[in-house]
Amino acid sequence: MKERESGILLHITSLPSPYGIGDLGPEAYKFVNFLTETDQGLWQILPLNPTDPALGNSPYSSYSAFAGNPILISPDLLVEEGLLLKSEVEDHPSFPKEKVDYEAVTEYKRKILHLTYERSKSRIGKEDKFEKFCTENSFWLEDYVLFVALKEQFKGVVWGQWPEDLRDRREDAIKEWKTRLADRIRREKFFQYLFFKQWFSLKNYCRSKDIRIIGDLPIYVSYDSADVWANPQLFKLNEEKKPAFVAGVPPDYFSETGQLWGNPVYRWDVLRETRYAWWIKRIGHNLKFFDQIRLDHFRGFVAYWEVPATEKTAVKGQWIEVSVKDFFSTLSRHFVNLPIIAEDLGVITPEVIEIMELFGFPGMKVLVFAFGEDLPTSVHAPHNHVKNCVVYTGTHDNNTARGWFQNESTPEDRERFCKYIGREVSEEEVHWEFVRLALMSVAKIAIIPLQDILGLGEEARMNLPATSRGNWMWRFLPEQLTPAIKEKLLEMTRIYGRAQHSEGVKGK
Numbered sequence: 001m002k003e004r005e006s007g008i009l010l011h012i013t014s015l016p017s018p019y020g021i022g023d024l025g026p027e028a029y030k031f032v033n034f035l036t037e038t039d040q041g042l043w044q045i046l047p048l049n050p051t052d053p054a055l056g057n058s059p060y061s062s063y064s065a066f067a068g069n070p071i072l073i074s075p076d077l078l079v080e081e082g083l084l085l086k087s088e089v090e091d092h093p094s095f096p097k098e099k100v101d102y103e104a105v106t107e108y109k110r111k112i113l114h115l116t117y118e119r120s121k122s123r124i125g126k127e128d129k130f131e132k133f134c135t136e137n138s139f140w141l142e143d144y145v146l147f148v149a150l151k152e153q154f155k156g157v158v159w160g161q162w163p164e165d166l167r168d169r170r171e172d173a174i175k176e177w178k179t180r181l182a183d184r185i186r187r188e189k190f191f192q193y194l195f196f197k198q199w200f201s202l203k204n205y206c207r208s209k210d211i212r213i214i215g216d217l218p219i220y221v222s223y224d225s226a227d228v229w230a231n232p233q234l235f236k237l238n239e240e241k242k243p244a245f246v247a248g249v250p251p252d253y254f255s256e257t258g259q260l261w262g263n264p265v266y267r268w269d270v271l272r273e274t275r276y277a278w279w280i281k282r283i284g285h286n287l288k289f290f291d292q293i294r295l296d297h298f299r300g301f302v303a304y305w306e307v308p309a310t311e312k313t314a315v316k317g318q319w320i321e322v323s324v325k326d327f328f329s330t331l332s333r334h335f336v337n338l339p340i341i342a343e344d345l346g347v348i349t350p351e352v353i354e355i356m357e358l359f360g361f362p363g364m365k366v367l368v369f370a371f372g373e374d375l376p377t378s379v380h381a382p383h384n385h386v387k388n389c390v391v392y393t394g395t396h397d398n399n400t401a402r403g404w405f406q407n408e409s410t411p412e413d414r415e416r417f418c419k420y421i422g423r424e425v426s427e428e429e430v431h432w433e434f435v436r437l438a439l440m441s442v443a444k445i446a447i448i449p450l451q452d453i454l455g456l457g458e459e460a461r462m463n464l465p466a467t468s469r470g471n472w473m474w475r476f477l478p479e480q481l482t483p484a485i486k487e488k489l490l491e492m493t494r495i496y497g498r499a500q501h502s503e504g505v506k507g508k
Contacts, residue, residue: 006439006446006498007042007214008035008453009396011059011462012072013100016478020095020105024198025074027478029205034481036209038489041500043206044214044447046396048072048199048289054156056468057102060218060296063147064226066140066285068195071102071109077198083116099473116194117187124190133193139281140226145188146174147226149181159229160242167241169229199289210500214341214447215290217282219297220247220263228264234271234278235264236306245306248314252347258305258314259466265306268322276330283331291339298342298361301327302352324351328359341390341445345369365391365443367434368404371417381420382441391443393434393452396462400451401434402427403458431455432488439496446498453489454480 015022015031022028035043049062050069059069075089093108095101124130134141147159154162165173178185206213221227223243228235238244243264251258271279286293295301302324307317332338342356344363356363370380378384385391393401399408406427409417418424421433431452438446451460454476463471493499 002041002500004444004496004498005041005500006448006493007040007044007212009044009392009447009449010476011046011396011472012048013472014450014462014475016097016475017074018095019075019089019092020108021071021100021102022475023072023074024195024202025076028074028202030478032202032206032209032211034486035211038486039493039499040489041210041498042212042214042292042445042447044216044294046216047218048215051102051472053102053106055222057100057472058463059216059472061222062225063151063222064140064144065218065221065282066137066227067144067192068199070113070191070195071106072198073109073113073191073194074198075112077201078112078116078194083120084112088112088115097477098475100475102473113191113194114187117190120190121183121186124186124193129197130190130193133196134189137192137196140285141189141192143230144226145185145192146178146181147229148188149184150177152184153177153181158224160223160240203289212291213289214292214294215286216294216296217286219295219300220261220265223262223264231278234267236267237264238309243309246309247300248305248307248317249346250305250317251315258317260307260311260314265304265320268320268327272323272326276327279327280331280334283335287335287339292341293339294341294343295361296343298344298356298363299346299348299352302349302355324355325358328355332359360388362388362390362444364395365389365441366394366398367391367437368394368398368401368408371409371413371420373412375416375420382437385441385443387442387444389443390445390447391438391441392447392449393431393438394449396449397465399458399461400449400456401431402452402455403461405430407458428455435489436492436496439492439498450476453485 010031011022012024012028013022015027017023017025017027032043047059047062048068049059049064050067051057051059051062051071055061075084078084079086079089089112093104095104150162150166160167166177203213232241236243236245245265246260247263247265248260249258283293301322303319303321305314305317306320307314328338338359340361342361342363344352344356345366365380365385367380370378370382372378375381394404398404405414421437425433432455434452435448438448451474460474462474
């Protein structure tokens with residue numbers, strides 16, 4: 001790892017493609033080339049797990065913490081492999097170019113993936129690579145594919161409402177349904193095989209270009225997931241296998257009633273007895289996918305807010321401490337130089353800071369948070385940054401830099417910003433000032449959302465927390481990455497000593 005690095009935050013779904021959603025195909029490789037051409041060393045993405053329109057298409061709400069999202073499989077690569085005909089993918093619906101229509105995309109991808117499976121199923125059983133994939137991933141794959149098949153069988157009903165023998169995973173019932181749904185199960189395994197094959201091909205291409213990938217790992221998993229169904233003993237569930245307690249955050253300045261997330265909370269006492277076996281598998285799985293992991297809601301690994309599942313708000317919860325030193329010490333023994341970025345935004349206690357310092361985990365600084373009344377002392381202001389941190393202009397949960405300047409900042413915020421950079425700045429150019437502040441920071445890593453490289457406004461925001469509609473949809477167009485933008489980003493990256501593929505400041 002270099003002393004100073006920079007990269008871009010862009011989820012796979014936001015890439016261009018003719019099929020309604022970004023995927024693991026040609027445009028992903030072109031984006032890696034763009035990173036190389038602009039001397040970036042990092043590509044940060046959001047979770048790659050399956051999404052569902054019923055869950056708002058959020059990559060943070062999934063049926064699995066291990067599986068890949070089949071709608072990210074590239075039709076073009078299936079054609080290259082001879083699994084589809086070019087004519088079969090050319091005849092696709094007309095999709096919007098700048099937004100993802102998840103329902104239309106899911107319907108289309110399901111159709112062509114089913115066609116791929118039907119055409120391939122007679123020979124996949126004879127393929128050593130497919131069988132090897134199934135064997136190597138059996139620890140999560142077997143539960144996941146059966147879960148998906150049963151969800152389909154029971155018309156999407158939550159697993160806690162399945163027939164009792166399946167809900168409780170009685171051996172005879174599991175055996176019977178595996179036989180009954182054998183073809184459906186094999187099909188889902190095949191989809192995962194295709195996803196993994198395409199992902200690791202892209203990851204290897206990144207490696208060949210010296211691009212490292214930062215992935216995102218949510219602390220919690222969804223209740224309606226293969227993870228909770230297969231491992232109910234690890235979660236605080238009642239006798240009917242429904243959550244007894246759920247996760248959230250307490251009331252604060254932003255919300256009088258706190259936030260009720262609804263995810264089941266872990267039984268950390270049970271996890272400790274197993275020496276965190278499930279977490280070791282999860283981290284190990286993610287470290288095959290990514291070079292570095294951003295741990296979402298890092299605060300919850302030190303102490304988490306637990307609310308009885310019967311409550312309608314997060315007010316009547318309590319803090320529960322976690323054996324955090326034992327947990328991260330155990331992980332550190334399994335994984336060399338545990339490459340974790342701690343998402344330490346919000347109210348952070350001295351205990352959280354102590355753990356981050358003890359294990360050397362860098363935290364996050366977000367520039368759009370820096371220009372309030374507390375500017376002189378704000379940890380997000382560049383003059384207060386430390387080397388061991390990751391600076392962002394904003395994250396997937398924030399407005400864009402331009403959107404913040406136009407719509408969220410107060411006149412006083414804007415005045416403080418302009419005084420900080422030493423000049424008046426227009427809405428059209430404010431994004432480059434944010435990029436400059438990030439790249440010139442002492443922070444070891446600087447990550448810029450692509451929206452801020454392109455100077456886009458609020459319309460390009462990825463997610464508005466606490467809302468369930470209209471999120472995760474933004475996509476960029478290939479023509480937006482102009483030569484002028486490339487040149488400016490390259491110049492700044494070199495001037496501020498973050499060039500990954502060349503040394504020093506070079507003239508034109």
